[in-house]
Amino acid sequence: MRDRKAPRRALAALCAVLILGGSFVPERPQAAVIADRVKAVTREYPHGSYFHDWVTVSYVKNGVLWHYTGHECAGFVMHVTKKAFQKPYYIGSPDYGLVYKTVSTKNTEEMKTLFSYAKIGDVIRWTGKGGIHQAVFMESNKRGVQVYEANFGNDYNRVWYNHLWPWNNRALWTGTSSNVSVYRYKDYTEIDRMVAKVALNRSSYRIKKKKSFRLTALVSPASAYNKKVSWKSTNPKVAKVSAKGVVKAKKKGRAFITATAKDGSGRKASCKVTVK
Secondary structure, eight states, X not given: OOOTTHHXXXXXXXXXXXXXXXXXXXXXXXXXXXXXXXXXXXXXXOTTOBOXXXXXXXXXXXXXXXXXXXXXXXXXXXXXXXXXXXXXXXXXXXXXXXXXXXXXTTOHHHHHHHHHSOOTTOEEEEEETTEEEEXXXXXXXXXXXXXXXXXXXTEEEEEEEEEEEETTOHHHHTTSOSOEXXXXXXXXXXXXXXXXXXXXXOXXXXXXXXXXXXXXEEEEOTTOSOOXXXXXXXXXXXXXXXXXXXXXXXXXXXXXXXXXXXXXXXXXXXXXXEEO
16 A cells, blocks of 8 residues: 655655754664774774773762772773763763673573673673773674773783683683673763754854954754864855854855764754855
8 A cells, every 4th residue: 555644754854854954864873883982992092002091080979079090901991981981981980880790600601691781882890810800892792702901811901802702711701700790881872862953153144354253053962972063164265264163254245154063964054144
């Protein structure tokens, strides 16, 4: 049977695109967005490099200011999660919650169940022979678990990207404590949102030659990961715009100043500038 409402739905979608401004960009799966952010860290710390930084986060708990400093594997996980979610993971962080916890690391099937709940970007934590160890979960498959981590084995502070922990690696699993935990950023489903709308503080402006004024871009939603915009003038000889949105009138005429979201969503807004 022919769907008589299909053309209406298509028109409504097109109108929504035109009203919001910019071209239509379909929403990407969360895992793909998070994977891109985690992979972006490899530009700083590629596989085989070394992580020697100390990462400190300050937070208030019960009215008291606390400082948590991580290095080695903990510092590396703090660095990666801050890049991925804007808030780093640390032990006791209110921004992360426990997803699942094993009873015994000696039970391979239970370990597989644990990691079937995990999503890319989650934090894995357990106690091994050298103390508490942390890593960023990438994926699990038939062979084992793949992680992004630092300070594994005897190669101190070395970074491993997509490092495989095989299911049959008894030295790895049985040498740990009685459990392994997985933690996830609580706003995981929200933080990956793309920009839905860009608005300017002015839709039009009349200005005299050699004068200047500043445009401000308002980006929504607030949970959009990348809220930066780029600026462009249709006629720089009439009105030139800086990277910070400052417009300078050059000569008489008309130009449109456009702010475009840098996250790839295509959202933008323009201001008509008339130089007298």
